[in-house]
């Protein structure tokens with residue numbers, strides 16, 4: 001099974017030791033289920049969504065370097081309706097999606113917290129990750145304590161390096177907000193992690209052992225590298241991944257363009273369904289081609305606009321040829337032909 005392939009179990013266990021055991025069990029089981037889903041899809045030669053991104057709002061008062069959200073959207077205060085958010089998760093669960101990322105703009109504010117609370121309480125069997133700049137949590141973490149302790153919620157704090165680097169990219173005070181929120185989350189024994197945007201100016205720093213250890217010592221349980229802002233750096237990440245960089249890490253790592261580095265393979269990528277704040281389903285969060293409304297969530301695997309990305313980039317050599325030959329037959333390919341990346 002691919003789940004534990006090359007995972008540094010000792011280091012990972014150490015990074016998770018302070019987390020509430022019920023929360024930990026929840027997230028580990030969801031992770032294992034997700035890896036099993038990917039493995040199963042690969043063996044069957046199909047693709048279907050395994051995670052959902054839900055855009056709660058595009059509003060954000062910050063102006064970070066490299067942010068791809070247009071300014072007009074960052075000024076729009078609209079928040080997704082509860083009805084739409086509930087329907088998105090309901091449809092996702094029906095399509096066997098257990099992992100949900102609540103995103104912005106900035107998805108944590110006074111206006112969005114009731115929505116997050118409603119989802120977390122309504123769907124205890126789903127796991128919710130919330131990617132936040134931590135500005136609200138640093139100031140109001142105490143009042144949000146009950147929500148933060150929910151066993152199916154993980155805050156994912158944006159930090160792009162040590163203080164000087166992160167503040168230069170994300171604005172003055174950003175680093176202090178993240179570390180202030182981390183301190184509170186650690187006190188509450190939450191399962192929380194970091195997202196670092198991979199940029200030319202912070203590449204060496206965010207991959208340094210010092211930075212990884214710095215996060216671990218402050219209670220972070222995982223680190224997600226986002227290459228969405230600098231795709232030209234993906235080959236460098238790939239070289240590091242192939243060199244076994246992740247085995248030395250004191251934290252579990254994930255790169256959005258490469259997958260879980262403990263299972264490095266394009267075929268280990270999460271398959272993402274994107275829901276915009278108005279309830280439209282998009283092919284991709286940045287390209288933003290509308291593929292339908294929420295009714296299409298369970299059909300995405302058979303929709304070329306969505307499935308093609310995972311087919312084209314996730315397979316190589318014979319597998320890609322097999323895909324092209326069988327593209328007309330409901331996105332199936334011969335398992336034997338897919339050998340290079342199938343587990």
Ligand code: SF4
Nearest residue numbers: 060062063064067105
């Ligand atoms: S906090 Fe996030 S949404 Fe806001 S400007 Fe920074 S990257 Fe963009």
